[in-house]
Amino acid sequence: MVRFLYILLAILLFGVLIAIHEFGHFFTAKLLGVKVNEFAIGMGPAIWQSRKERGEPWSCEEKTLYSLRAFPIGGYCAMEGEDEDTGDPRAFSRQKGWKKVIILSAGSFMNFVLGLVITVALFLGVSQARVPVITQFADGFQHEGAAGLMVGDRILEVDGHGIWLYADVQNYLSRNDGKGVDLVVERAGERLVLDDFPMGRYDYEFENGRYHGFGLIFGQVEELSLLDRVGQGFAQTLDFVRIVWMSLGDLVTGRVAVSELSGVIGVVDVVSEVGAGSETVALGIQNVFYFMALIAVNLAVMNMLPIPALDGGRIFFVLLNGAIYAVARRRIPEKYEGYVHAGAFVVLLVLMAVVALHDVWNIFA
Numbered sequence: 001m002v003r004f005l006y007i008l009l010a011i012l013l014f015g016v017l018i019a020i021h022e023f024g025h026f027f028t029a030k031l032l033g034v035k036v037n038e039f040a041i042g043m044g045p046a047i048w049q050s051r052k053e054r055g056e057p058w059s060c061e062e063k064t065l066y067s068l069r070a071f072p073i074g075g076y077c078a079m080e081g082e083d084e085d086t087g088d089p090r091a092f093s094r095q096k097g098w099k100k101v102i103i104l105s106a107g108s109f110m111n112f113v114l115g116l117v118i119t120v121a122l123f124l125g126v127s128q129a130r131v132p133v134i135t136q137f138a139d140g141f142q143h144e145g146a147a148g149l150m151v152g153d154r155i156l157e158v159d160g161h162g163i164w165l166y167a168d169v170q171n172y173l174s175r176n177d178g179k180g181v182d183l184v185v186e187r188a189g190e191r192l193v194l195d196d197f198p199m200g201r202y203d204y205e206f207e208n209g210r211y212h213g214f215g216l217i218f219g220q221v222e223e224l225s226l227l228d229r230v231g232q233g234f235a236q237t238l239d240f241v242r243i244v245w246m247s248l249g250d251l252v253t254g255r256v257a258v259s260e261l262s263g264v265i266g267v268v269d270v271v272s273e274v275g276a277g278s279e280t281v282a283l284g285i286q287n288v289f290y291f292m293a294l295i296a297v298n299l300a301v302m303n304m305l306p307i308p309a310l311d312g313g314r315i316f317f318v319l320l321n322g323a324i325y326a327v328a329r330r331r332i333p334e335k336y337e338g339y340v341h342a343g344a345f346v347v348l349l350v351l352m353a354v355v356a357l358h359d360v361w362n363i364f365a
Contacts, residue, residue: 006275006288010268011073013292015042017111017299018074024110026077028103030064035080035090042069043076079103083338093334100318104311108300115240115296118289120233125286126224129232130166133220141215143199149216150187157184161242164235166218173214175246176200240297248305266359267295308344 019041026039040046048068069075081091092100132155137144144150155163158172159182173181180196201213224232250256262270271291278284306316317340321331 003272003276006272006284007268009275009285009288010271010292013288014268014295015072015074017114017292017296020110020114021107021299021303022075022077024106024108025079025103028106029077029079029092032095032099032103033090034092034095034099034103035088036064036077037080038065038067038076038078040067040069040078041075042067042072043074044069044071046070083341084334097318097322101315104315104318105304107311108303111296111300111303112237115293115300116234116237118293118296119237119240120230122286122290122293123229123233123236124226126229126232128221129224129228130218131220131222132163132166132169132218134216135219136217138213138215138217143197148194148197149183149185152187153192154186155183156186156191158182165232165239168239169216169218171243173199237293237297240294241301243294244298244301262355262359265356266362267291269359308340309342309348310344313341313344 022039026036029036046067046069050066051063079092080086080088081093083093085091085093088094092103095103134149134151134153134155136151137149155169157163158169159176161168161172163169163172176199181199183194183197183199185192185194199214222228247256271288274291275284275288278287303310304312304315307313308317317332317337325331
């Protein structure tokens with residue numbers, strides 16, 4: 001029963017992520033004078049609808065239809081002339097390029113802001129945080145000393161990645177191939193560079209048993225002021241962006257197999273499992289919101305990729321059309337751009353269906 005409640009919470013939060021994305025498009029479209037035919041919260045059959053002229057004092061013609069629909073799994077913002085020129089001067093297709101870019105970017109911006117707000121809110125409840133300062137080495141660690149690492153060293157970079165949070169150390173060390181890692185540390189106020197530092201995972205003996213790892217112990221904890229907590233929330237949100245980019249890079253390079261992708265079903269299953277497996281209900285809700293912040297940032301980044309059918313793909317065509325017009329005084333015919341987006345949308349639907357089936361298989365296998 002508890003697991004089921006977390007599943008419902010995860011589904012509802014997914015709906016919020018999509019709805020706030022669409023609200024970003026809606027708000028900027030209204031602000032910039034673009035006609036919005038319908039703005040809907042939820043999907044499926046409508047349970048309430050009303051036509052209003054909110055935000056459009058300059059127009060007394062066809063008003064926007066506001067809808068509340070039965071299934072709380074998203075929403076949409078239907079703008080006039082999104083895929084073709086309808087002849088209406090307020091149609092999206094008739095707007096200047098800068099307006100189109102703002103409207104198309106607004107959805108991802110709102111997702112990022114939501115992820116940031118959730119993360120900062122979670123960190124406001126944290127009074128202490130572990131810092132990336134070495135406090136001890138495991139017995140047998142062979143690279144301790146002035147030419148290597150020393151107690152008190154603060155890890156600043158690992159393989160060119162800035163260490164903003166304690167968890168970053170483990171995340172980036174674990175990605176190293178073991179042949180050598182480039183470290184930047186702070187020691188006694190000085191910045192030291194250790195290139196190709198020979199540090200990999202080994203078996204070490206600790207007081208509580210055997211451990212396979214890097215042999216570094218980070219036991220220092222610092223009290224966080226209110227400003228520190230906000231800063232940690234910002235750092236964690238930016239870390240989410242880096243995680244998404246790394247995941248995309250791993251997918252392209254083959255480090256992560258396509259079969260390891262998860263869709264909405266898989267993510268909901270993982271989120272609900274994490275929530276249900278938490279020690280307390282309060283901790284479970286916190287963990288669910290943490291994952292949802294990560295997913296919100298994930299959606300923000302993914303939607304801005306220059307892939308047709310996504311907002312980033314549409315922005316790419318806006319910029320491409322601007323460049324072509326500046327050189328040749330011509331633009332790509334809208335119908336051909338529409339064909340590209342439509343074709344890409346079908347491919348995305350097929351991919352989503354395949355991933356969904358894979359998720360279901362993994363859950364019940």
